[in-house]
Amino acid sequence: MLQIAELIKIHCISFLKKNDISEEEIEKIKFTVDVNKDIDRGDLYTNFALVMSKLFNQNPIVIAINLAEYLHQQLDKTIFKKVEAADAYVNFYLIDNFETKTEKINHPEFTGKKIAYEYTDPNPMKEFHIGHLMSNTIGEAISRLGELGGAEIKRYSYQGDTGRHLAVTMWGLRFMENPWPDAESITITDKVKFLGQAYVTGNAKLAEAKEKGEQEYSRVMTEIEIMNQKIYDRSDDEVNTLYDQGKEWSLQKFEQLYEVLGTKFDHYFFESQTAPVGLKIVEENLHATSSIFTTGENDAIIFQGEAYDLHTRVFINAKGIPTYESKEIGLAQMKYNVWNFDRSIVITANEQNEVFKVTNKAITLLMPDIGSKMEHLGHGMMSFVGQKMSSRTGKIIAGDEFLEEMMASSYEKMAEREMTEQEKQNVSKDIAVAAIKFSILKQNFRKNIIFDKEKALSLEGDSGPYIQYAIVRINSIEKKTEGLGISDVTTVPLGENEMSPEAQNLNRTLWRFDHMCYKAIDEFAPQYIAQYLIDLASRFNSFYSKNKIIEDEKVNKELFDLCVKTREVLTQGLTTLGIRVVPKM
């Protein structure tokens, strides 16, 4: 079925046609049909009359009245209770038991499409930090939105297992006081931590050398370059052994985190694989009669972006090693070989926006079929009050350490609850993840996020746990209803005056889920769903505090059904955001 807002739009357009407005003019008209912020003014509204009044120089109030009259006749009475002109707006009131949909949503750009999503992209042997948590959270939500919109999806992570950061880590090893941690007794977490320290140490030594002067710096840089080359061409057995083991540990650690976060990738790509593929494509094009690449300073192979209003970037460096840009070309080709996608969406921090414009342009010129399907979404950077994160200097919050803190905070709150130790562990983990994910998803991810750790740890207010808590309350009611009789008061239909205002508000908020999901899918905007869920949970909590579902050992079925429906929507909403529901907390 059509979205309710789309249905209204169609009728508004037929109103225009009836008034002899030409198709071309209708094309140009942009009016909105959206849900009313103030629920008392009706379920939906349109600003149609205001837009028309400008175009045709008529009194908007008169237009609104005419439109309302027309729509009142045209619209299905089994869906619309009332259509009313109010000032220059037309408000729509739906019937009280309007069906709430939680299943798949039809969206022309998603339904039936094969869509590949790439996100998270942590680098082996470097710390998985809170920025990766952010990318993972956003990517997971975006991919689930695609799925809800009817797409067939695949999830990919692309990991940098070559490049200078690894050279610095491997080079940094020689300054470490602790031995290589390959003992069985050492946990994966500690092994990975060791690698992170090697990276920080390497960078510190590099900075030290820089201070000592030009000569020392260039000596050290040469050492790192040699290491980089060894990793790239795998020419040193000792390096290979340590590198392979370190990479393996890292990947195991990532896998543990993905399990906790609720992401299941379909395939992993590595830079060590994309590099030769990209290099080959670039070199082949270089020998073609009209190459898109040229030779720049130091014989580097460059793509001159200025012709397309973009930066010029190096694709193969002076040493003949493909850069990130070439690897991106190889990646596109490899992704397409693995699965013939209709759309490929890459989610990274927006510091890479410019690079992606260049690489996507180059891919389009080289492989038009693939290039035209590539999309890039940049999310904001995460920062903390008065401090910038840098994995180079170790000034970061590690993903797992932050999760642990959140878990501890959540665990503490469950001290009084009757649960087994194991249950408390599991639940506090899911609550911690919910808190982190929700704090990211409730806002527009394209903007920077200033993360307030203290606030997040408090687990109060507009948060993931707030929504999980509403569900838990409903579970609790359900449990209590077991074996109880049905109350006599159940004959009151929803929405009649006998219903409390809280119950009516709650009921009238439910159907909006479908509308919000459509908007969220359409605009890549998970925050619409997040904000909606807060609104719904808040209405539920108001309802809950003033209405009794169980009274005198009898269940009010009408209200209980309302609770169950609310739970269904909240659950579907959280799931779409990639957040788990907990049975109790």
Place this chain on the structure above:
RNA sequence: GCUCUUGUAGUUCAAUGGAUAGAACUGCGGACUUCUAAGCCGUUAAUGUUGGUUCGAUUCCAACCGAGAGCACCA
């Protein structure tokens, strides 16, 4: 310097070319002691500055001021 993004209560965030700019946190005050108080109810408080377009701008445009990012061999 050039380019892009961004500026909403004390703080962290929503929203929108139009109906009263919406939450949360913090502060202050309150209720119940009943299905989980991670909850509920009340209360104070905001569109950086100056112009422009418009019947109407917080939203679009320009300049300025502030913040962040990018600008060839890192990713």
